[in-house]
Amino acid sequence: MEAAMGLMRRIPPKHIETGLSALLSLLPHHSSELLSQVDQPLQVLSDMDCGKEFILCEYNRDADSYRSPWSNKYHPPLEDGSLPSLQLRKLEIEANDIFAIYRDQYYEGGISSVYMWEDDNEGFVACFLIKKDGSKTGQGRRGYLQEGAWEAIHVIEVGPEEEGTTNYRLTSTVMLSLTTNNESSGTFSLSGSIRREMNMRVPLAEGHLCNMGRMIEEMEGKMRNSLDQVYFGKTREMVCTLRPPSEVVQMRMPES
């Protein structure tokens, strides 16, 4: 298992799906562990009832069907698929509506889904998903990207209320890939995935949605920043170490 995760850390992020299915076939007895530890690109289904798309993950799956957050129905239909309690479903509906607006303001497009379910210790778990195709043939408004995808998975474990405060434990994964392609500079492709955790105990006065939303917003901002500055910055630094920019070279050149 350790070796398998080692491999997934080295395989090009754009080949994650192939890598995972290869590992699953080599290590069938570790399949549930692999599926829970390796984040895969998000798949989408269309909810026939309301004509909206929703995101598939382990958290809205029952047998081979997936529950839509819009109609609360399983696709393909499932007789006795598990559903959240009425009260939690109410929060889920609200979360989906608000998160769709949040998503639109930051992503200018994309698809989002929120799923909630009760857990064993009086709290609940919420999963916020976003998928955005930023390519010029997709929803990239500025048209810079030949290929571009941002996928975010935020899972929040919400503890029970204690003296007016609640503990939130957030685990976020962002998977990103982008390719630009033009005549003068060829293809330039960056891809990556990072995972971060955050713990917070906050008053419940403003409600779960407000607390979870702020946490996700802060986390997404931080992750976007580290991908941009740290991770892409490091690969840029590497390029400059391999072949330093010409100004540096010219200074060392005795002639010309």
Added chain:
Amino acid sequence: MAEEEEEAELSEKQKVEIAKWFLLNSPPGEIQYVAKDVKSILNDDGVYDEASSEAFPLYNKSHMICLQMPDRSGDVLVTSFNELDVNAFLDPRSAQVAIVDHVKQDCIEVRPAKDEELPSPYIEEFRCALDAEVMRYVDEAYPKGVCSVLCVNGKDVDGPGSDFELVVVISAARLSPQNFCNGSWRSVWNVGFKDDQQRVEVKGKIQVGAHYFEEGNVQLDAKHECEDSTLFQSPEDCALSISSIIRHHETEYLASLEASYLNLPDTTFKDLRRKLPVTRTLFPWHNTMQFSLTRDISKELGIEK
């Protein structure tokens, strides 16, 4: 689960293919780490040995790895252009042949090259002059670059009147796993000497890769191709103009890579996720009621977008 039962029975051949896939997709300089993990997952030395004996030579050649020759006669590049045999690679600069162990990524021994393995004196004049110029450029431009000039076509041409082709390979790798970062720059320049047109055609392919893996896995994969040409002149003049073509295109490419990086935060990245919402203020989580209100109103007025 039923599906697992089916998948559990992989043939040896399928296992070898999967193992090869992982090995060949190793980032620059990381195949040994990948090999260790693949070996422990397979738990079958026979399968592993078969996969590694097939994958390592391919990886070594496509990454153009550089190996030190044992007698301090310098470095030899492992490429498909100087491959005499599966594990024998010509180093024309020292006129030696390096015998390599692909899986250990080590040069075991060297032997002098036979006459028939080396180009004719006529070709060697061009090759040697170009090698000297390219070496000068690589020393200046790459802190850790290695280069070689090889004849890939017409090595036995013994005088004017026939076409021949040289290839310039440049390989620079920087491995610093302690800083969670590895990278490589590889360029291949095919140089075709066209005798009848008295021109030299230059075609370049540059590939740059980098992997940063501290608490994540981020990889750069950049490729570029270009073409240029110059006059067929004396070996020395050819060497000068070809190396300056290479220098020019590689410098330009590096600048365009820099530009791609500079464009990231403000333009490219924005199409994926903005830094701030379209409203330019943080999302009003404390006041989400306003959305249900405005949505209801816009629905009523029919101005929903």
